[in-house]
Amino acid sequence: MSNVPMVTFKVVVIGDYGVGKTSLCRRFAKKTFTFEYKPTIGIDILVRQISLPYIGKAILQIWDTAGEEKFKRMIPMYFKGANYALLVFDLTRRRTFDSVMEWYELLKGSIGEVPLILVGNKLDLEDKRQVDRSEAISLSKSLDTITYIETSALDGRNVENAFRLPAEYIIRKLAEEQVRA
Template sequence: MEPTHRFKIILYGNSAVGKTSIVNRYVNNKFEDDYISTLGYNVLEKIIELGKDKISFLIFDIGGQEKFTELRKQYSKGANAALIMYDITDRDSFNNVRNWYNDLIEFTDNARFILIANKIDLEDQRQVSTQEGEELAKEIFAEGFFETSAKENIEVDNTFLTFAKILIS
């Protein structure tokens, strides 16, 4: 059976916030301890069933460095969904969320999106409170706010499942 819904998802966020890790955890149920910066982009697909619906997520993981801005702009065309991510142990990544939001608005045609705070397994190094994340999500009109850990597989599947429900509603 062909998917009843297809979503092209773009990931936005600073380098090293865990974009690749969260996608690898979700699609392949794997986590790599060794950090390798994404050079260019990776595309992964995950098909899920949700009731009578079959949903295809085509996920574009583009390097977070500034040098990939044009690539991000190019691949954001036609995207109807996005994830904006930050790392709870990196205040700068949180402070840059508004810039990523502005890129999303500029590069996509009203893509629906959620905000993800990653690396909650590093609670003892937290620099950004849950409340700050929730407030920012409201401020930028995110359709959801989630705290995850790709490493410990905390809330990863639930984040994507909830996003799927939001997208098809």
């Protein structure tokens, strides 16, 4: 048995209400999905252990934040100590994409630069899409995010990657720094 402590990543998941943040978090952490919508009040924390290159097992501590306007002022206090963030919008609701910049500024203004992935959710509702993939990719590049990814919490498409890619990115960067040192 190894005495090496397990690495824990704090992941904050942000975005407007109803974009599917809670569904994404539950799909990833518990492998479940429900059609029932219950807005998050403040914060909900889920945990999942994963295996990562170079370090083996790691814990992802997922902070699912409220997206409603009335909670927006208290949300930044949950950002402290975050290793990375998922900024989620709903592919079927244009206004949630239009507010991505506001969420980005809130995050950056609270804790500075943090590895970020832009997530377009509800890919399973392709026929109701209101945000073009190329437009989302362009915004992702302008915000210097790790990447842009489209997900479906309903059928699980790309959910695993949305949470894993930033952790793998951080580990890879740390490994590169070690090699240069």
